[in-house]
Amino acid sequence: MIPKCVILKRGQRPNGCGAFGRYYRLSKVIGIKVLSGMWSNEYCTTQKELKASNQWKEAVREARLIRVARKSRIVPKCYGVVPVRREGQNGRLHVGIVMQHIPGRVLGNREPDVIERLSDRICNKCKLSMQDLHGWNILVTGKSRKRYWVIDFTPDLIDDLRR
Numbered sequence: 001m002i003p004k005c006v007i008l009k010r011g012q013r014p015n016g017c018g019a020f021g022r023y024y025r026l027s028k029v030i031g032i033k034v035l036s037g038m039w040s041n042e043y044c045t046t047q048k049e050l051k052a053s054n055q056w057k058e059a060v061r062e063a064r065l066i067r068v069a070r071k072s073r074i075v076p077k078c079y080g081v082v083p084v085r086r087e088g089q090n091g092r093l094h095v096g097i098v099m100q101h102i103p104g105r106v107l108g109n110r111e112p113d114v115i116e117r118l119s120d121r122i123c124n125k126c127k128l129s130m131q132d133l134h135g136w137n138i139l140v141t142g143k144s145r146k147r148y149w150v151i152d153f154t155p156d157l158i159d160d161l162r163r
Ligand SMILES: Nc1ncnc2c1ncn2[C@@H]1O[C@H](COP(=O)(O)OP(=O)(O)OP(=O)(O)O)[C@@H](O)[C@H]1O
Pocket: 015, 016, 017, 018, 019, 020, 021, 022, 023, 031, 033, 076, 099, 100, 101, 102, 103, 104, 106, 136, 137, 139, 151, 152, 153, 154
């Protein structure tokens, strides 16, 4: 079941970090990307405030792009945008995108040819042009039969060719 609001435990460590988000695994099958970085100046304490904030709008845009990109079959499922509270952090709310947890490893700088292949696939199948796809936004699962997943759809780095 997808939670309506997520509470991160005191001291809960992220499983992954990027410039715009921290990723926390919530169960065997789902995780959440909590927006951080450039959004830390938006301090919201009520759901009404949060839902009117730029960080919420940004997360909704990202969640939409993930859903559009799912058609490529190389992108995790997206379950929506939810408020996030950190235990012990006096009332402050954050924004998180709940998604399918991919139990993989980051591609990094291995297999550079894969990046172009995945980005072409998303462009052809979904009409989304990824401006800055790199190996740290790609996860790999499987050993003998590898599967690659594109995980990061920060809206500013995507050209929506459907418009
Ligand atoms: N669905 C997922 N399943 C497993 N791990 C994930 C998932 N989404 C994100 N991660 C982990 O969290 C890290 C950061 O996620 P992501 O790249 O989406 O954040 P970001 O802050 O937007 O990054 P960037 O700085 O590249 O924009 C990833 O490198 C990965 O390790």
